[in-house]
Amino acid sequence: MDTQTLLRKITALPVIAAGLAEDLLAGDFRSIFKGQGIEFDEARHYQAGDDVRSIDWNASARFGTPYVKMYREERELTIMILLDISASMHRGSFIPGGTGGADDEDLSPYEQGLIAAALIAFSAERTGQRVGAFFFDSDVVRVFPPKKGRRHVMSIICGALQYQNFRTDTRKNREHGSNITKALAAAGRLLKRRSLVALISDFYSSNWEQQMGNLNRKHDVIALRISDPAEKDLTDMGLITIEDPETNIRIEAPTGLDSFKEEWTRWHLERSGFWDGQCRRCASAHLELSTASDAVSALLKFFGSRRIREHS
Numbered sequence: 056m057d058t059q060t061l062l063r064k065i066t067a068l069p070v071i072a073a074g075l076a077e078d079l080l081a082g083d084f085r086s087i088f089k090g091q092g093i094e095f096d097e098a099r100h101y102q103a104g105d106d107v108r109s110i111d112w113n114a115s116a117r118f119g120t121p122y123v124k125m126y127r128e129e130r131e132l133t134i135m136i137l138l139d140i141s142a143s144m145h146r147g148s149f150i151p152g153g154t155g156g157a158d159d160e161d162l163s164p165y166e167q168g169l170i171a172a173a174l175i176a177f178s179a180e181r182t183g184q185r186v187g188a189f190f191f192d193s194d195v196v197r198v199f200p201p202k203k204g205r206r207h208v209m210s211i212i213c214g215a216l217q218y219q220n221f222r223t224d225t226r227k228n229r230e231h232g233s234n235i236t237k238a239l240a241a242a243g244r245l246l247k248r249r250s251l252v253a254l255i256s257d258f259y260s261s262n263w264e265q266q267m268g269n270l271n272r273k274h275d276v277i278a279l280r281i282s283d284p285a286e287k288d289l290t291d292m293g294l295i296t297i298e299d300p301e302t303n304i305r306i307e308a309p310t311g312l313d314s315f316k317e318e319w320t321r322w323h324l325e326r327s328g329f330w331d332g333q334c335r336r337c338a339s340a341h342l343e344l345s346t347a348s349d350a351v352s353a354l355l356k357f358f359g360s361r362r363i364r365e366h367s
Contacts, residue, residue: 056166058219065173065212069181069205071351098122132251133201134179134186135242136172136211139256140218141192141233144168144281164281167346168255169215171279174354175253176208186211187245190218191238200245235263239270246274255279258330268337278334278341286323289316 098114101121114122144165162170172188179186180203187201188211199211235256242252243266252270258280270276289310297308309315327343334341342357344350 056162058216061166068173069177097125099125132184133246134184135246135250135252136175136188137238137242137252137254138168138172138188138190138215139233140190140196143257143259162346164257164283164346167344167350168281170350171344172255173212174350176211180205180208189238189241193232193234194237195241233260235260236266239266243270250274252276257281264333264337267339271337271339276339278339280330280343282343282345284345284347287320289319
C-alpha cells in the first residue's frame, strides 16, 4: 500500500477509536488490566468514624493530634507501544508478489501493525492517557517518551511512516532481524510506574520469553503477532524463489508439491502454537492479527471479550 493511502486510513482512525476506547481504555479499563492501584493524596485531621488503620502516625506525632492518610485512585496510565520495524515485517511471508503491500489494497505486516498501533494510540489519547513508543529491529532505533495530546500521537505515527518502505541497503552497518528482548528491556528501564505495553511484531525473534515475563510482573503486556495468510495456506505458484529478508538467503520452493505445502503449514502452525504457549506462560494478553483481517474489528472483539471475562 502506498504511503498516502495508508495515511488516509490512519487519519480516519480517531473517529473509529471512539468506539474502541470504550473497551480499550475508558471506564472499566482498569478492571480489564491490573492498573496502577491507588496513590497517597493528602493527610487530614482524624474524624469520628475514620478507620484507625489509616492513621498517619508520623504526622500525628509531629503535630500532636491524630491525622489520617487519604488516597485517590490513580486513573492516568502510560501506554507504551513497541513496534517492530525489521525487514520481515515489510515482506511478510517472503513470497514475491504476496501480501507485501504491492497492491494498494494489500497490507504488509508492518502496515497492519502500524494501523493497530495507531488505533491503540488514538484510543489512549481520547481518554487523556500518556502515549509513548519504541521502534526497534536488532536494536531500539527510535524512542518517543510518553506524552499526552493528539500532536504527540501524530508525531509517533509520522515517525513510523518513515519506515514503511523498508530498504535494506540503508542499513548495511546494522545487524539483521528483530531483537524483542532489547525492546522489552528498554521499556522496563524507561517505565517507572505501572503501564500498559503493547508489543507489535511478527515475532521472528528468539529468547524473548523471559524478558516478557519479567516485564509483565511490573506492567501489563499485550502481545500482538502480525501474521500472513500464506503462512497457513500456501497458494500453488509452481517453482518460486523465496528470500529471507533478514538474511537474504534464497531457496527454490516447489509450492505445487503437497509434501512441501504440508511441511510449510506444519512449521508455521508449530511456530504459532509456540508463541501462544509462551505468552500464556508469561501471563500476557495476546492476539494473532492477520494482514487480511480488519484491525478495528479484531481489536474491538479482543478487548471486548476481555471486558466480558473480567465481569463474568
